[in-house]
Amino acid sequence: MKLYQTLRNVGKFRTVFDFGGRDVAHWFPGHMAKGLKQMKANLKSVDCIIEIHDARIPFSGRNPVFQENLDVKPHLLILNKMDLADLSSKQRILTTLENNGVRNVIFTDCLKQRDDNIKELVPMVVDIIKKQPRFNRFESRNYCLMVIGVPNVGKSSLINSVRRTHLKKGRASRVGGEPGITKAVLTKIQVCERPIMHLLDTPGVLPPKIESVETGMKLALCGTILDHLVGEDIIADYLLYSLNRTAKFSYVEKYDLQEPSDDIQNVLKRIAVKLGKTQRVKAITGLGNITVTVPNYTAAAYDFIRSFRKGELGQVMLD
Numbered sequence: 001m002k003l004y005q006t007l008r009n010v011g012k013f014r015t016v017f018d019f020g021g022r023d024v025a026h027w028f029p030g031h032m033a034k035g036l037k038q039m040k041a042n043l044k045s046v047d048c049i050i051e052i053h054d055a056r057i058p059f060s061g062r063n064p065v066f067q068e069n070l071d072v073k074p075h076l077l078i079l080n081k082m083d084l085a086d087l088s089s090k091q092r093i094l095t096t097l098e099n100n101g102v103r104n105v106i107f108t109d110c111l112k113q114r115d116d117n118i119k120e121l122v123p124m125v126v127d128i129i130k131k132q133p134r135f136n137r138f139e140s141r142n143y144c145l146m147v148i149g150v151p152n153v154g155k156s157s158l159i160n161s162v163r164r165t166h167l168k169k170g171r172a173s174r175v176g177g178e179p180g181i182t183k184a185v186l187t188k189i190q191v192c193e194r195p196i197m198h199l200l201d202t203p204g205v206l207p208p209k210i211e212s213v214e215t216g217m218k219l220a221l222c223g224t225i226l227d228h229l230v231g232e233d234i235i236a237d238y239l240l241y242s243l244n245r246t247a248k249f250s251y252v253e254k255y256d257l258q259e260p261s262d263d264i265q266n267v268l269k270r271i272a273v274k275l276g277k278t279q280r281v282k283a284i285t286g287l288g289n290i291t292v293t294v295p296n297y298t299a300a301a302y303d304f305i306r307s308f309r310k311g312e313l314g315q316v317m318l319d
C-alpha cells in the first residue's frame, strides 16, 4: 500500500472495537488446571523456567498463574514467531518487560532452519542459572528446564529447534497447528550434550481468567484458543480492525479490494468472490423459487484468519 493511500485513510477506521457484550469465560477449557498442578509438582527438579509467548502479543495473555506459581525459579522469556511480528518497537517492548521484572528475553523463529538466537539459548540459560543458587541441586551438573506457555505458541517447535541446533538431532516433540496438541504431560527430552540439558515439555496452559475480552481476542487471533469457541466471524472482524488500526493494508492487494475498508461483511464478500468461495442457494420469493449465488462468509473468514497466521498479511504488533 502506497504512503499516500495510507494517509488518505487516516481517521477513517474504528478506534475501538465493539465486543458486543461477549464473555470470555466459556472460551477456556477446564483441563488446564490439571496441567498446571503437574507442572508445580515437578518444579523441584527444575533449574530454569523457559516461558514461551507469541512475539505479536508480548504483554497480553501471558499467564499470570505462571508468575504466581512458578516465579521462584530463574526465568527466561522467549518471544517466538518473531517472523510474524512487527518488531520496529522492539526497544519499547524490552523496556516495558524489564519494568515488569522480566529481564531475560530473546526473540526466536523456530521455523527457520538456522536461527542464531536459538544458538544463544543454552549459554544464556547456563548464565541465568549460575547467577542464582541452585538450592538442593547445587551438586548436579545436569540442567533441567521447564518449557511453559499458553497453547500453540511453539513450545514443541522450540524444543525441536534447540535439539537441531545443540544436539544435531531431529524432531522429538510433536508439532501441531491447532492449540492443545501437546497432550502427554511433562515429557522429558534431552536438548544438549555439553552441558547435559533436558527440557520438560508441558501442555499449553491458558489463564483461568482472562483480564479482558480484548486480551482473549488477541489470544484467539494468534491461534491459542480453538477458533470455533470464539467464532471465526468475530475473529476475522477483530483482525480487520487490527490491520487497519496499525495501517497494515496488504490485504487490499491480496484480495483485490479497491481500497482499505473497515466493513468486515464487505471485505469477506470480496475474499469469497476472489477465492471462488460462493454457494448457490434456493430463495423463496413472491415470484416463486429462484437460485441465487451468495458468498460463503465463513470460508472467507477462515481464509482471512489463516492468511494472517501464516504471515501473508504482513508482520503485525497487536500490543
Ligand SMILES: Nc1nc2c(ncn2[C@@H]2O[C@H](COP(=O)(O)OP(=O)(O)OP(=O)(O)O)[C@@H](O)[C@H]2O)c(=O)[nH]1
Residues within 6 Å of the ligand: 080, 081, 082, 083, 084, 108, 109, 110, 111, 112, 149, 150, 151, 152, 153, 154, 155, 156, 157, 158, 174, 175, 176, 177, 178, 179, 180, 181, 182, 183, 202, 203, 204, 311
Ligand atoms: N511462523 C512461525 N510459526 C511457528 C513458529 N514456531 C512454531 N510455529 C507454528 O506454530 C504452531 C504451533 O507450534 P507447536 O510447537 O505445536 O506449539 P505448542 O506450544 O507446542 O502447542 P500446544 O501443544 O498446543 O501447546 C505450528 O503450526 C508451528 O509450525 C515460528 O517461530 N514462526
